[in-house]
Amino acid sequence: METISIDIETYSENDLGKCGVYKYVQHPDFDILLFGYAVDGGDVRVVDLASGKTMPEEVLAALSDETVTKWAFNSNFERVCLSEWLRRNHPEFFSSYSVPGDTVGDYLDPRGWKCSMVWSAYMGLPLSLAGAGAVLGLEEQKLKEGKELIRYFCVPCKATKANGGRTRNLPEHDREKWERFRSYNQRDVEVERSIQERLRNFPVPDFVWEEFWLDQEINDRGILLDIDMVENAIRLDGISKDQLLDAMKKITGLENPNSVAQMKQWLSSRGIETESLGKKDAAKMIADRDMDEEVVKALKLRLQLAKSSVKKYQAMRNAVCRDGRARGMFQFLGANRSGRWAGRIIQLQNLPQNHMEDLEQARGLVKNGDYEALAILYDSVPNVLSELIRTAFVAAGGNKFCVADFSSIEARVLSWLAGERWRMDVFVKNGDIYCASASAMFGVPVEKHGRNAELRQKGKIAELALGYGGSVGALKSMGAIEMGLTEEELQPLVDSWRTANPNIVRFWWDVDRAVKKAVKQRKPSVLRGIRFECRNGMLFITLPSGRRLSYVKPRIGENRFGGESVTYEGVGGTKKWERIESYGPKFVENIVQAISRDILCYAIRTLSHCRICAHVHDELIIECQKDASLEAICEQMGRTPLWAEGLVLRADGYETQFYKKD
Structure with a gap:
């Protein structure tokens, strides 16, 4: 056999x-x-x-x-x-x-x-x-x-x-x-x-x-859960929800103030009409200085009630195995275009971040089920429970977590592929890419806590939003307006970033031409170590690692602007199989994320002698003995694969008894 x-x-x-x-x-x-x-x-x-x-x-x-x-x-x-x-x-x-x-x-x-x-x-x-x-x-x-x-x-x-x-x-x-x-x-x-x-x-x-x-x-x-903390978090959330609902009932007089229809009617009775009570809309109303004080109180309570953090704790309770560990959290090749992992069950890929300075103290109160102390010490119990979700993952007795992740991995890969030299020099010197980007965009030195520091935020949002062909809409989606940028600043910001990164912009359209050549002429081409070819009704993009990205039944179509675009069949935004439109910058995004995934895989293989118990985006969580060297782990993780010569990688990390966002 x-x-x-x-x-x-x-x-x-x-x-x-x-x-x-x-x-x-x-x-x-x-x-x-x-x-x-x-x-x-x-x-x-x-x-x-x-x-x-x-x-x-x-x-x-x-x-x-x-x-x-x-x-x-x-x-x-x-x-x-x-x-x-x-x-x-x-x-x-x-x-x-x-x-x-x-x-x-x-x-x-x-x-x-x-x-x-x-x-x-x-x-x-x-x-x-x-x-x-x-x-x-x-x-x-x-x-x-x-x-x-x-x-x-x-x-x-x-x-x-x-x-x-x-x-x-x-x-x-x-x-x-x-x-x-x-x-x-x-x-x-x-x-x-x-x-x-x-x-x-x-x-x-x-x-x-x-x-x-x-x-x-x-x-x-699997990864160990502090199940006592999980159970207490679920119990405390129930107490919190009851108290928040009671407080809202007193303000509004409604039978169920958690009902969108009832709340809209209550707001309407006070002269406030709104299409939505979503997080952003509620926050805008709260920020309105002319808003009635009782309305503001009710909306703040509603935002706390809307926290869905407890669902993560319930998912942990559902998944925990007899030895206290949660298993099966990762779907191999789960992301259809890039081959990155997809999260399952607890969904580690979208855990809330933690920003509390006294994280350990708050965690201790939740673990001990001390609701009174939580309510006295913190403005919002739901916010505390949300920030503590990561900390429910713990290292087994006698061990610790070494958590290591790649620094600016997508920015590094994109710069390397496009040959954007000044950016690669920043990474060689372990510089701050947001400061460097702002400096290149505005022509002045930018330091994180020094000269022209106020420009760093503009450099950051430009880096996050514009690397894959994004424009004003991408900046808005990233929260540019909420960060204090004006509508008039957005297009100049796009223009400045593209002017500062001509090789990246050129790379977008080089990829666009390579894909169209493969689809229209059925001729293969190689661009910066990436091979584009069509055969047997498939578009293949072979990455430097040797792994292929596959696009089903590609053809040339017309985009919404009347221009030429490539379409293919895949799982779209509706989670259904459909025809998807794409173009150069979007293919670049697929390629960069796919290569970043391959680099993580290379690191997993390099560190396979360690007990990797989870990974989140570009981060590895390793459960190891107390004397294990974090420095050695980061050094091994930061090694560049042979197929990525010239790419500068860096891995940083921290040691902890419970998982957190350092």
């Missing part, structure tokens, strides 16, 4: 969507119902485990045999489920890849597994079996009735008189449905194999599979 394609159907009382697969399999009632498989491209077989059938021993042995490649669509699900099932039912066939002190011991080694969902993602296809099959136009399509069958057999059911009060549907409760479920399981294996067959001329490079296995190891390891 060389390969085996697998699809399983499972049952658990834990909600997979809320808790993730690692917690899902830990429920005592978790079980595998059907095991569909095909060996070495042969016929698909279905083992009906729920009806008492047994798995062939050669298949059981293959599950922990690294020399046999296991294929599945979203193989993380199959691997984690089979890890738990094997340990419970056939421990003699289970073997882990853990070493003493690590926390991956409950799981099969990912190095024996490959994932056709990863392959689909690498080709720019949807991250669902049905979606990938539909885009590829496969003859074998996922059976549409699957969702209904999964609801029937794979999750608890409501007890009714009609079903005899049972809370679970078994095969004997509907034999006809069960036979259809077996067919559904078989079809999924067939579709998964068809995807492999359709994509066989575009294999995933071996180094990307290596990255995937490291990703799976990080997901298996």
Whole structure:
């Protein structure tokens, strides 16, 4: 046996969507119902485990045999489920890849597994079996009735008189449905194999599979949660919400002041008409000096009530495994255009920042459940809980976190690709790019806490908003007006930044021409180590790392201004598969973010001997012993890959017992 394609159907009382697969399999009632498989491209077989059938021993042995490649669509699900099932039912066939002190011991080694969902993602296809099959136009399509069958057999059911009060549907409760479920399981294996067959001329490079296995190891390891703090944060949030609602009721006299309709009516009765009560609109009304004092108080209370911080704590409670760790937080190649990771479950990629000087004191009060002290010492309990979310992630006893991240990684990559020399010199000297940018834009020296310091903010917002072709609209989206810039200043700011960065501007349109040449003329071209080519209905952009970005069914279209643009099919802003319009600066954004992701991957491989337990954007969180050297970690993380000669990298970090934004 060389390969085996697998699809399983499972049952658990834990909600997979809320808790993730690692917690899902830990429920005592978790079980595998059907095991569909095909060996070495042969016929698909279905083992009906729920009806008492047994798995062939050669298949059981293959599950922990690294020399046999296991294929599945979203193989993380199959691997984690089979890890738990094997340990419970056939421990003699289970073997882990853990070493003493690590926390991956409950799981099969990912190095024996490959994932056709990863392959689909690498080709720019949807991250669902049905979606990938539909885009590829496969003859074998996922059976549409699957969702209904999964609801029937794979999750608890409501007890009714009609079903005899049972809370679970078994095969004997509907034999006809069960036979259809077996067919559904078989079809999924067939579709998964068809995807492999359709994509066989575009294999995933071996180094990307290596990255995937490291990703799976990080997901298996998980990150420890201070669950006492989490539980108290949820409880304190409930107390806070009750008190805020009571205070709003006293001011407004409303039965439910949290209702948008009721609040709008109350404001209208005071002569205030508003389309929205969103955060920005409420803040504008609060800032109005002529606004009635009671209205301001009510709106401030409403903003505190609108804090959704507690949802993160609830997600932590839902996901925490029996050893106190949260697992499965990262989706490999989850970002469709760049191949960056996407967040799952707790969503570490969008945690609120913390700015409190007395973070540790506030954290101690929450951990101890001291609401009275919090309410006395701080203006807003919801704000405190929001700023403390990161601190719920903690290092295990006797260990510490070393948190290291790249400094201005996208600005460095963009400068290197475009050959913007003055910017690269700033990075060589470890200078402040915001000050340097402002200095280049306005022709005067700018120092962070010295001469012309007031210009640094303009340099910063220009750097953040304008690197990928952004203009006045991008500055506004970044909050330029709220930062005190006037409408009249915005276009001159755009012009100044572009004048100061001519090579970057030139690079945008060089990329635009290279893409259009590939799509229109079907001729490949190479620009600064990046290859652009079209073949087999795909646009490929091969990065310096050797990884490819894939764009499905590219063609030349017309943009909203009547000019020529490139369009392709992908997952758009609506989260649906659609035709997307793009142009040079947007492709540059994809390329820069993709290269930044590849650099992070290089750092993960360099530091794979460390216990990386999480990563957030360009930051690694490593759980290590107290004597581990942060300086050595930052030095290793900051090494430039061989394929990025001339790129200047820098990694900085800090040590902590709990995660935070330093």
